Amino acid sequence: MVSPTNAIPDGTYDIGVRHDYVHDASRSSIKSRPGRTIPISIFYPGSKTANAQQLRYLDVFHPAEDAVLEHLLDSLDYDPSVKEALRNEARNRVTQSFVDIPIANSKSPFPILLYSPGGEQHRFSNIPLFESIVARGYIIVTMDHPFEGVPTVDSDGVLCSQIADNDDFIEFTNQRVSDARIVLDYITQLFKQPTYRERVNLEALGMFGHSRGGYVSTFTQIEDSRIKAVANIDGFLYAYWTNDGTTGINRWPAKTQEQLRASRVPFLRIKGSIGDLAVDEVFRNEAKDFSGDFHLVVLKDWSHNQFSTSSCFLKLSTQGEEASFFLIQNQKRVRELSSHLLTFFDRYLRNEPSLIEKENRGTAHQRFRSALP
16 A cells, blocks of 8 residues: 555544445436435544554545546556556555544534535545544545536446536536535434434534535535534635626625525635735625624635645646656645634534644634624
8 A cells, every 4th residue: 555645633533434325316417317426425533443444545436446547547648657657556545544443432522514625626635634624523524516527436336427517606506505405414314323323413513615615615504504614715705706896795696695694604714825915805805795703814825726635536746757646735734724624613613712723823814704894
């Protein structure tokens, strides 16, 4: 096995993971595929066993790992020797998570976070970040959105290739919100089972996402009251860029605007530093669209892609003459991003100051309210 390049920041727990498929018979992604199947992975605080199996990045394509890998390799114009090196790397790259280990015991039940990945991404796109947060006592449920990004695999092993993006952000958002809500239905029933009942806090449920997944989180919380706190990682809040002096909310239906402005769900906005004061002002003005607590974190010198801490199988990255399917952020960036998320979710889902807030001294973490003049 190839040693993982990401190390878990100090935490209390080992990382467990289990996979499942959530089927929605009421919707169809394409006419030839009745219903819509959403692959999910649940990362949870666990207790590692002696024979525990490490999660591989390639497992995101189970049960058709080899077929998807060959599909990706066929699209690359590389010599056979380079492709073989890529094939070996993909098959052997492991994470710090362990498959189906027992859930850990805790004095208090674990909060839950739902994650939606960025556009053209999949549910493994932020594993180092997940592991950093789960090690501190959270459960993270991450999902794919079929036919929208890199290939996803149905429960029967059928490859779901990407449908052309017609740039209809409202339609994509609504589809993803429906995905999130049916996954919430599924995990609500799952975590009521005896194995989890005393260890999971279904009343402490938050959602976050990167890029497109960030604005999906924005809209899911107005559709589903189970979401108690939301974080948007470097994504537009409303899926639109505006040049008319508004924040984008005005381009949505009147009912949606009303719901967003009335929401009092605490909100965290994390963005990279663009270096454009006018753009920064737009992001600050977005606080006025919310009635509840609105937090803004600006991370200097962070580009958009760096918020996706493990971009595996997305686009081929190159370092010098070496080609790789993996672009994994260093531990420092993972720790910094997870610390901001933990500070926020600890405050609103655990009702306590985060133990890591002291680590954030000297970093901008501004808090706004919509009532600001």
